[in-house]
Amino acid sequence: MPPLLEDDEQIRGAVKGRVVVAMSGGVDSSVAAALLAEAGYDTVGISMRLYATPQENYSKSCCSPDDLFDARTVASSLGMPFYVANYQEAFRERVVDYFIEEYRRGRTPNPCVACNNHLKFDILLKRSLALGSKYLATGHYARIDRSGDRVVLKKGLDDNKDQSYFLFGIPREALPRIIFPLGGLEKDEVRAEAHRLELETADKPESHEICFVAGGDYKDFVAARLAQEEKTPGRIVHTSGEVLGEHDGIHNFTIGQRKGLGLSYHEPLYVQAIRPNDGTVVVGPKGEAFSRGLVAEECNWLSFERPSGPMECEVKIRYRSEAVPALVTVGADAKTAFVEFADPQRAVTPGQAAVFYRGDEVLGGGWIEEARD
Ligand SMILES: Nc1ncnc2c1ncn2[C@@H]1O[C@H](COP(=O)(O)OP(=O)(O)OP(=O)(O)O)[C@@H](O)[C@H]1O
Numbered sequence: 001m002p003p004l005l006e007d008d009e010q011i012r013g014a015v016k017g018r019v020v021v022a023m024s025g026g027v028d029s030s031v032a033a034a035l036l037a038e039a040g041y042d043t044v045g046i047s048m049r050l051y052a053t054p055q056e057n058y059s060k061s062c063c064s065p066d067d068l069f070d071a072r073t074v075a076s077s078l079g080m081p082f083y084v085a086n087y088q089e090a091f092r093e094r095v096v097d098y099f100i101e102e103y104r105r106g107r108t109p110n111p112c113v114a115c116n117n118h119l120k121f122d123i124l125l126k127r128s129l130a131l132g133s134k135y136l137a138t139g140h141y142a143r144i145d146r147s148g149d150r151v152v153l154k155k156g157l158d159d160n161k162d163q164s165y166f167l168f169g170i171p172r173e174a175l176p177r178i179i180f181p182l183g184g185l186e187k188d189e190v191r192a193e194a195h196r197l198e199l200e201t202a203d204k205p206e207s208h209e210i211c212f213v214a215g216g217d218y219k220d221f222v223a224a225r226l227a228q229e230e231k232t233p234g235r236i237v238h239t240s241g242e243v244l245g246e247h248d249g250i251h252n253f254t255i256g257q258r259k260g261l262g263l264s265y266h267e268p269l270y271v272q273a274i275r276p277n278d279g280t281v282v283v284g285p286k287g288e289a290f291s292r293g294l295v296a297e298e299c300n301w302l303s304f305e306r307p308s309g310p311m312e313c314e315v316k317i318r319y320r321s322e323a324v325p326a327l328v329t330v331g332a333d334a335k336t337a338f339v340e341f342a343d344p345q346r347a348v349t350p351g352q353a354a355v356f357y358r359g360d361e362v363l364g365g366g367w368i369e370e371a372r373d
Pocket residue numbers: 021022023024025026027028029030046047048049050062063120137138139140206207
């Protein structure tokens with residue numbers, strides 16, 4: 001095992017003092033807390049209560065009583081003070097309602113980004129600083145590099161776990177206040193650390209689902225929360241113009257979707273566009289779903305106040321896709337970015353994030369508004 005926190009670029013330059021650790025009850029944030037405590041930081045644990053799930057789904061939700069219990073147990077074994085913050089209302093407004101509204105509009109939301117932007121790195125960060133803490137730490141797989149003349153956000157070292165895509169919305173001035181103790185570790189090392197530190201959560205399984213849609217299908221979740229008059233039904237039309245069928249609402253579709261279209265056709269068809277105005281869902285064969293670029297709105301820049309001119313960089317248009325070369329130009333207020341891919345990309349999806357990288361560094365990002373042909 002390489003030396004951890006003390007020599008880690010994550011923490012270099014971070015003056016020892018009080019750190020609030022955001023504890024979800026999972027293994028990652030448990031290890032983050034334990035490493036900071038071991039390195040001599042004055043750690044305080046906070047779990048956010050975000051969502052109340054029905055009784056039968058308790059154990060599958062991110063902030064179920066089980067998880068709060070686990071977080072409390074780990075904090076207690078580390079001798080850390082521990083608090084639960086009730087952020088259910090903010091979470092409902094900023095994450096759950098946003099999630100439903102985006103589907104209603106025929107877009108594909110990214111609730112993890114919304115949660116980071118509005119809960120973790122806004123409300124919780126402010127609360128942490130108000131508690132006299134110097135830093136907020138989370139178990140995200142990303143790095144904050146403090147070694148140069150400016151503090152920058154970088155990808156996590158573990159390519160497979162890297163979560164920097166979800167973090168583009170952190171306010172630039174907040175970066176110096178954040179610590180990601182796991183950014184320089186591989187997932188296997190984190191598990192090994194959890195065992196070495198004898199944490200209760202060492203063998204706890206990963207959570208993969210959207211935390212507030214515990215166990216269920218997100219489409220059912222959205223459909224159950226939309227009144228009939230909020231749904232936009234319409235036609236399913238082939239790119240050739242042929243009408244193939246009808247549907248009950250655009251909230252049921254995502255760009256790039258192949259399954260569950262309710263069509264029988266002689267070749268696989270993919271959703272290529274969703275038109276909220278008249279409810280049309282355009283489908284076509286795989287080869288046709290490519291775009292030359294996109295427009296992103298509400299951009300946040302991390303490495304500078306704004307790009308100084310047209311900028312060559314890499315862009316990632318969904319969490320699990322490669323960062324691909326692109327030319328990015330911004331509008332007058334730097335909130336809108338016009339992205340031209342070096343090579344056309346498949347399934348550009350309004351509502352997802354476009355995150356701009358230069359190598360490992362996250363330059364910034366924004367929300368995809370539309371694809372450009
Ligand atoms: N309910 C919560 N309360 C406090 N912090 C949270 C909560 N949910 C997530 N976090 C923080 O955000 C980080 C990333 O959240 P994510 O949902 O991606 O968790 P994860 O990668 O499964 O990590 P973990 O194993 O710690 O649950 C967590 O490591 C933790 O620091």
